[in-house]
Amino acid sequence: MIDTDSIFLATSRLAEDGALRAAAVAQLKAVCGSPAYRDWQSSPSQLRPFKLPASFTVDALNTLGLVQDGALGVRVNLIGQSTVLTDGVWVDARIRVFPFADESEAILAYCRRRGLVHWADTVIDLATGSGHNLAFFGNGVRRIGMDINPRALAYFHCNHVLNEQTDRVGMLNDIRDGFAGVVGGAAGSRTLVLGNLPFGLASTRDMLALTSNGGDNGLQLQGAAFRAIAAFRQTPQGAHAHAVLLGYSLGNAATKQWELVDLAKSIVGADSVVFDVPAHEGLLRVDGRRTMANPSPLRPALDMAGGCRLYHPDPVAARTRYAALSDRFIAQGFNDLAYVIVEIAPAGARA
Ligand SMILES: C[S@@+](CC[C@H](N)C(=O)[O-])C[C@H]1O[C@@H](n2cnc3c(N)ncnc32)[C@H](O)[C@@H]1O
Numbered sequence: 001m002i003d004t005d006s007i008f009l010a011t012s013r014l015a016e017d018g019a020l021r022a023a024a025v026a027q028l029k030a031v032c033g034s035p036a037y038r039d040w041q042s043s044p045s046q047l048r049p050f051k052l053p054a055s056f057t058v059d060a061l062n063t064l065g066l067v068q069d070g071a072l073g074v075r076v077n078l079i080g081q082s083t084v085l086t087d088g089v090w091v092d093a094r095i096r097v098f099p100f101a102d103e104s105e106a107i108l109a110y111c112r113r114r115g116l117v118h119w120a121d122t123v124i125d126l127a128t129g130s131g132h133n134l135a136f137f138g139n140g141v142r143r144i145g146m147d148i149n150p151r152a153l154a155y156f157h158c159n160h161v162l163n164e165q166t167d168r169v170g171m172l173n174d175i176r177d178g179f180a181g182v183v184g185g186a187a188g189s190r191t192l193v194l195g196n197l198p199f200g201l202a203s204t205r206d207m208l209a210l211t212s213n214g215g216d217n218g219l220q221l222q223g224a225a226f227r228a229i230a231a232f233r234q235t236p237q238g239a240h241a242h243a244v245l246l247g248y249s250l251g252n253a254a255t256k257q258w259e260l261v262d263l264a265k266s267i268v269g270a271d272s273v274v275f276d277v278p279a280h281e282g283l284l285r286v287d288g289r290r291t292m293a294n295p296s297p298l299r300p301a302l303d304m305a306g307g308c309r310l311y312h313p314d315p316v317a318a319r320t321r322y323a324a325l326s327d328r329f330i331a332q333g334f335n336d337l338a339y340v341i342v343e344i345a346p347a348g349a350r351a
Pocket residue numbers: 097098099100101103104126127128129130131132133146147148149152173174175176196197198199210211212221
């Protein structure tokens with residue numbers, strides 16, 4: 001595993017040497033665009049770092065300390081023009097920075113449909129990881145990324161330098177403390193708040209990575225995020241903000257009742273909440289692919305989640321624990337699980 005100090009050292013080298021930076025970007029793009037990398041990225045092979053074929057030029061990546069034992073020590077995701085470095089799933093789940101960009105793509109697809117991408121002059125990402133959500137926005141848009149994990153901010157800053165971004169800052173913050181005073185933009189600014197907080201269902205702390213563990217019902221940190229947004233909406237900057245959050249939700253497809261939506265309504269008020277259950281988004285990322293229908297019946301969905309080799313070294317034990325969780329929630333009247341996008345819109349802007 002690449003240690004956090006090495007990410008910091010690579011960032012310093014990138015900042016000091018423009019030619020090295022340009023070469024590193026070109027070499028990372030070549031790796032990431034190769035069929036071998038694409039196969040690796042969507043299969044259980046990603047449990048180990050990507051072995052670099054001898055035909056690849058990687059001298060700049062070597063200089064930066066990103067190559068270890070002939071393998072790339074980081075994961076790379078291409079987002080628009082940006083090259084985003086982050087952890088792979090082989091990194092210890094207690095400190096791992098979120099590897100995947102597909103949730104950000106889902107959030108951004110929703111924002112595009114709602115016309116929010118070009119509307120925003122400021123974007124605040126509540127749990128930014130290495131910065132996937134913000135990578136969709138260009139220089140000129142003020143961007144603030146917050147996260148509880150200092151290693152995530154090391155990657156965030158590295159990606160900032162690697163992609164020559166300006167107007168972007170990363171901050172250590174626990175969303176349970178709200179926006180922690182880091183926001184002080186002008187009244188009237190068009191602020192878009194984004195969030196894909198940890199939302200995986202898990203009955204214990206060790207059942208899922210820090211990046212994914214949302215407690216029993218997946219809502220533990222979503223509630224904190226909605227409360228932070230409610231407080232932000234009381235500030236001059238937040239009065240006209242839109243917030244878009246992604247999460248899993250227990251609920252019932254037949255009645256279109258979703259816990260995540262009800263939680264948002266109870267905190268910010270029902271007339272501010274819009275939601276979508278995007279049918280084109282596969283429900284669960286199992287072994288790197290999202291293949292289940294959204295929504296899906298709870299029991300088979302959680303059973304499939306337990307079988308994910310990327311998250312559960314002992315799938316039999318994980319399936320047993322998920323079966324117990326399913327029993328509990330089905331007894332409470334929840335039949336289904338969905339990927340839900342919740343938007344909190346200012347008064348009069350819901351439609
Ligand atoms: C699902 S990941 C998404 C990360 C990032 N948005 C991305 O798409 O790569 C959830 C993120 O929430 C962060 N996180 C966990 N608990 C948090 C908390 N209490 N406050 C703020 N961030 C938290 C994790 O460190 C992780 O980066």
